[in-house]
Amino acid sequence: MSSYFKIFLTIIFVFVIIIVMISIFGGSMKNYSRQREAVSKVLKASKSHPSAAAIYDEVKKIVPSISLGTVYRNLDNLKQNGDIISVSVGDGTERYDGDISPHIHLICRNCKNIIDIHIKEDFGKKFATECGFSPDSSVYTVYGLCNNCAQK
Numbered sequence: 228m229s230s231y232f233k234i235f236l237t238i239i240f241v242f243v244i245i246i247v248m249i250s251i252f253g254g255s256m257k258n259y260s261r262q263r264e265a266v267s268k269v270l271k272a273s274k275s276h277p278s279a280a281a282i283y284d285e286v287k288k289i290v291p292s293i294s295l296g297t298v299y300r301n302l303d304n305l306k307q308n309g310d311i312i313s314v315s316v317g318d319g320t321e322r323y324d325g326d327i328s329p330h331i332h333l334i335c336r337n338c339k340n341i342i343d344i345h346i347k348e349d350f351g352k353k354f355a356t357e358c359g360f361s362p363d364s365s366v367y368t369v370y371g372l373c374n375n376c377a378q379k
């Protein structure tokens with residue numbers, strides 16, 4: 228075998244490796260953003276402030292291979308980016324909200340229902356800023372009893 232031919236083979240080999248790496252890496256990146264997109268889409272379409280498990284059940288219909296762990300990872304990521312918020316209803320399970328416009332959460336401590344009250348003016352941000360405080364979100368929480376539970 229001539230040395231030119233060996234060099235030629237080496238170059239071809241390196242090329243093939245690079246192409247394989249690009250397709251694997253690119254494929255997993257695409258897969259990752261597709262999963263994240265699906266998690267975000269499901270949450271933005273929901274008005275019920277679902278838990279991670281409930282989001283997982285819905286996302287599985289779009290991406291059947293997704294795991295609960297991946298859903299959690301994507302939710303964390305979206306939260307870090309400020310695209311969604313999480314809500315604590317007081318029972319230890321975190322609930323999620325894709326609506327980050329200014330609103331108040333009325334959270335029933337009995338049935339854990341979350342009622343959205345949308346506000347025109349973000350008064351919380353106004354008061355916080357006056358105190359030199361930088362709020363992370365414009366969603367405010369009031370705990371209490373809903374109409375149904377208060378009547379029991």
Ligand SMILES: [Zn+2]
Nearest residue numbers: 335338373376
């Ligand atoms: Zn209630």
Ligand SMILES: [Zn+2]
Nearest residue numbers: 324326332343
């Ligand atoms: Zn909400």
